[in-house]
Amino acid sequence: MNFNGALPTIDPCKADTILYEPLSTYADREATIFSNRDWIPTEVYARKPDGFRLGFIYAPKICVDCRLQGGTNVKPSFWP
Numbered sequence: 001m002n003f004n005g006a007l008p009t010i011d012p013c014k015a016d017t018i019l020y021e022p023l024s025t026y027a028d029r030e031a032t033i034f035s036n037r038d039w040i041p042t043e044v045y046a047r048k049p050d051g052f053r054l055g056f057i058y059a060p061k062i063c064v065d066c067r068l069q070g071g072t073n074v075k076p077s078f079w080p
Contacts (some may be wrong), residue, residue, distance in 0.1 A: 013063035017045050019055035033058065040064060 018033060020026050033039055042064055045055040062068050 013060055015042065015057050015059040017055055017057050019045065020053065021055075037061070 018026075018029060038061055039058045040061045041056045041058045043057050044053050045057055047053055067073055
């Protein structure tokens with residue numbers, strides 16, 4: 001193994017997925033994930049042909065909300 005003195009790192013902005021199924025445990029899982037308010041949902045995970053969502057993707061708030069790092073939520077004029 002070639003270690004080179006560097007330690008492995010974990011991506012602090014790694015997104016994750018929460019699925020609705022099993023529905024019987026969804027509320028508890030959602031409450032656990034979002035209880036500290038450091039995570040926010042970012043997009044629908046997938047849709048079945050009937051339109052039912054399978055879940056959604058969530059990520060650390062600091063990585064997806066640019067206002068937390070001095071940015072703005074106003075769309076720039078050069079974006080279509």
